[in-house]
Amino acid sequence: MKIRGHDAHLKRLRKLRGPAMIRPVTQAVFAAAQDLAVDAALSITRGAVSGKGHVPSAPGEPPNADTHVLARNIEAVSTGPLRAETSSNAPYAAAQEFGATIKNAFGSGLTVTLPERPYMRPAANRERPRAVKRIKAAVAKVVQSSGG
Numbered sequence: 140m141k142i143r144g145h146d147a148h149l150k151r152l153r154k155l156r157g158p159a160m161i162r163p164v165t166q167a168v169f170a171a172a173q174d175l176a177v178d179a180a181l182s183i184t185r186g187a188v189s190g191k192g193h194v195p196s197a198p199g200e201p202p203n204a205d206t207h208v209l210a211r212n213i214e215a216v217s218t219g220p221l222r223a224e225t226s227s228n229a230p231y232a233a234a235q236e237f238g239a240t241i242k243n244a245f246g247s248g249l250t251v252t253l254p255e256r257p258y259m260r261p262a263a264n265r266e267r268p269r270a271v272k273r274i275k276a277a278v279a280k281v282v283q284s285s286g287g
Contacts, residue, residue, distance in 0.1 A: 159281065159284075159285070160278075160281045161220050161221060163277050163280065163281055164221055164274060164277045164278055164281065165217065165220055165221050165222075165223075166277070167273045167274045167276070167277035168217075168221055168222065168223045168270075168274060169215065169217045169223045170273060171223070171266065171269070171270030171273055171274065172215035172216075172217075172223035172224065172225045173215040173225075174266050174269060174270065175215065175225040175259075175262055175263055175266045175270070176213045176214060176215045176225045178262035178265055178266050179210075179213050179225070179227070179258050179259050179262035180210040180211075180213045182201040182258050182261065182262055183201050183202055183203070183204045183209055183210040183258050184204045184207065184210050186203070187203040187204035187205070188203070189204065189205050189206070189207065190205070193205040196256055198254030198255065198256065199254065199255065199256070199257070200256060201256060201257065201258040201261065202235050202256040202258060208229045209227055209229040209231070209232060209235060209258075210227075211229075212227045212228045212229040212232065213225065213226070213227040213259075214226065214227075214228065225259070225263075226259075227259070234253055235253075235255075235256050235257075235258065236255065236256070236257050236258060236259055236260065237255050237257075238252070238253055238254050238255035238256075239252075239253045240252045240253075241253070
């Protein structure tokens with residue numbers, strides 16, 4: 140027994156799992172990662188004063204930029220099909236985001252605890268709804284263009 144539309148349906152399914160789907164959805168994933176990078180950098184630089192008038196942020200708030208090393212080192216990178224990563228490569232990025240305890244600080248034998256000043260996690264929480272919407276739209280466009 141022959142099923143009507145069998146060949147056309149198979150063609151649509153092949154298109155959905157191939158480059159015609161992967162390319163635009165990967166672009167949407169990368170765009171979402173870039174939006175996260177921008178949001179995180181803006182949270183660090185918004186209202187910050189460098190140099191003599193610099194005031195550190197309160198614990199639990201995003202760091203206030205002074206040298207701008209942290210914000211300038213935030214980047215989005217495509218890590219493969221349907222994958223992207225946003226990170227800061229500043230040497231103290233993790234200590235700012237998660238806090239840190241430094242033993243023998245400054246060679247003095249003191250222990251210094253730095254409270255967390257998260258910038259990436261709050262940005263991710265703010266950007267998540269827009270990222271989901273962007274990726275869903277890319278998938279829907281691919282499905283629609285496949286004739287499905």
